[in-house]
Amino acid sequence: MQHIQRFSTALRGHVREKIEQLGYADIVIGVPSYYSGSSIQHVIKVILKGLETHYPASNAVLMISDGGSTDDTRDLARSVETSSYNIEKIVTIYRGIPGKGSGLRAVFEVANFLKARATAVFDSDLVSITP
Numbered sequence: 001m002q003h004i005q006r007f008s009t010a011l012r013g014h015v016r017e018k019i020e021q022l023g024y025a026d027i028v029i030g031v032p033s034y035y036s037g038s039s040i041q042h043v044i045k046v047i048l049k050g051l052e053t054h055y056p057a058s059n060a061v062l063m064i065s066d067g068g069s070t071d072d073t074r075d076l077a078r079s080v081e082t083s084s085y086n087i088e089k090i091v092t093i094y095r096g097i098p099g100k101g102s103g104l105r106a107v108f109e110v111a112n113f114l115k116a117r118a119t120a121v122f123d124s125d126l127v128s129i130t131p
Helices: 013-022 038-052 073-079 100-113
Strands: 028-033 058-067 087-093 119-122
Touching: 013 087, 013 100, 028 038, 028 073, 028 100, 038 058, 038 073, 038 087, 058 073, 058 100, 073 087, 100 119
Parallel strands: 028 058, 028 119, 058 087
Antiparallel strands: none
């Protein structure tokens, strides 16, 4: 019989520490990803442009919740600079059963903890995204 390890949270320790430091966010944007190296930077840049254009006064958190990609998805996501002082970016591997559901769970846990007024989720391969 296969034993499935269950976690009480989809968040890793470094993410919990980061959100505890932040304390609050107006907006949480989640991007569940898996093998999205070819598109992740574009998606992040467009999301950042949208936040800077439409919500310049809001404190925002952009969370890349990755499923353990080995194609440099996380490194590519980290390499995108946020030019706005009020946008934080978190890039992490979620904990739990592999799949989009666990990736979304991590995003919603962050949004819940930060008492976000709004939460949005975008696919990591959504190349047609606009600000």
